[in-house]
Amino acid sequence: MKILVAVKRVVDYAVKVRVRPDRTAVDTASVKMSMNPFCEIAVEEALRLREAGAASEVVAATVGPAQAADTLRTALAMGANRAFHVLHDPDPARPLLPLAVAKILRALALQENPGLIILGKQAIDDDCNQTGQMLAALLNWPQGTFASKVVIDKDKQKATVEREVDGGTETICLDLPAVITTDLRLNQPRYATLPNIMKAKSKVIKKVTPADLDVDIRSDMEVVQVNEPPKRKAGVILSSVDELLDKMSEAALLIFPKAVMQLGQCLFLKVHPP
Template sequence: MALRVLVGCKRVIDYAVKVRVKPDKTGVVTDGVKHSMNPFDEIAIEEAVRLKEKKVASEVVAISCGPKQCQETLRTALAMGADRAIHVEVPEPESHTLEPLGVAKIFSKLAKDEDVGLIIVGKQAIDDDCNQTGQLTAALLDWPQATFASEITVDGDSMKVIREVDGGLETIKVNMPAVVSADLRLNEPRYATLPNIMKAKKKKIDVKTPADLGVDISPRTETLSVEDPPVRQAGSKVEDVSELVEKLKSHGFV
């Protein structure tokens, strides 16, 4: 049976950019700021492409939810080796309130429409660090999930996954279809070559809306204020242990 893989590709502020809070505290500055694909999603795309190269997967479908600029992110996925791309367009400013639950609803609907056998997403996005989309998608589809994957081996209708957990590594076996979230050590994503980048520019991207899919993406939370982290106060040097103990006592630590 042909295995079609769906991969989530989120457009985020580039990891090298220093994020700035808006003066009105309603969010962070995104205008004129460099964006790129979420690094964990690059790992997810790479793993899906490797499964295709091993003849395990028959097709890799990249999907991104957000404004028109998300198509640039999908072009990157296509240049890395994805076969097709779907852009679920969520215009500004609604895209800023798009939550993991809304994305999970979109993914689960497309998984059914596309007859997908495996969904791979990054374990979290570097902008909100929610770490929820994979788990929510698995719950909505009632599929097994394998989160924080550092190694994947597909064997027929099942899959062995080595997970990174607090105590070390855990090996599990899940039946397919399933949802996997990629951890940092799953692989090292390839660089898109210039010929593949040029080919990706000519590939068609299917554009849909949440309404087309019959999905409600209304936010369930409200952001009251976004603040910069407090500035760390300077430390002080002590001459000896007795002075250290006295300072600890004066601050109530001893």
């Protein structure tokens, strides 16, 4: 079985993001870039499944500018067999949307015919959490999102996925081929060793364009302006619980004046019935 893993190049999680002076986009010039942390987990899980004998090959794929090849080299250094680089130089005013990425991955999946596709549940730059679900819908494959444990039954061609939900965990069984998105607790990604980094330089990265895949990636969304969030006001130290309650009451009146007045009327009616 072949596993296709999607990875994304993002601003490193330790970098403080800044907005460009013209407010058209986030400033990425001279900023450290790295693989999306959830994508690292996806690559690691694919490698573990291959090492367990559930898969024979791991293929990494990314969509992005020429610099995104470094992200693929990281995946290859971790142990992926080969990679696809879909070249696309993004326009800040017309960003590549999750649906367009899902269409590209669908085209690669139809070309490569993998038994499993693994993606990070979301990217830390846009936090969309949409690509995996859209890809499963386009392929008409079953999906297991927010996976915290994955077990593959190669003989029965099934995947058992333990996924995180609001109330705890949920275990589902999927027929392969399927799409799985990874959560933080799935595994701890390995570090690429120096020998593997050197070997990754000789591994194949096939470069294609969206046009080669016959995918239209035109965006229906236009970014008008990007602004940093307002700075938080300094906190206030209060001397007593009564003072805290007074402050909370004042804040509630400012935010929800009508609701607070209605609540007060209800309480008055209960305490002093007519």
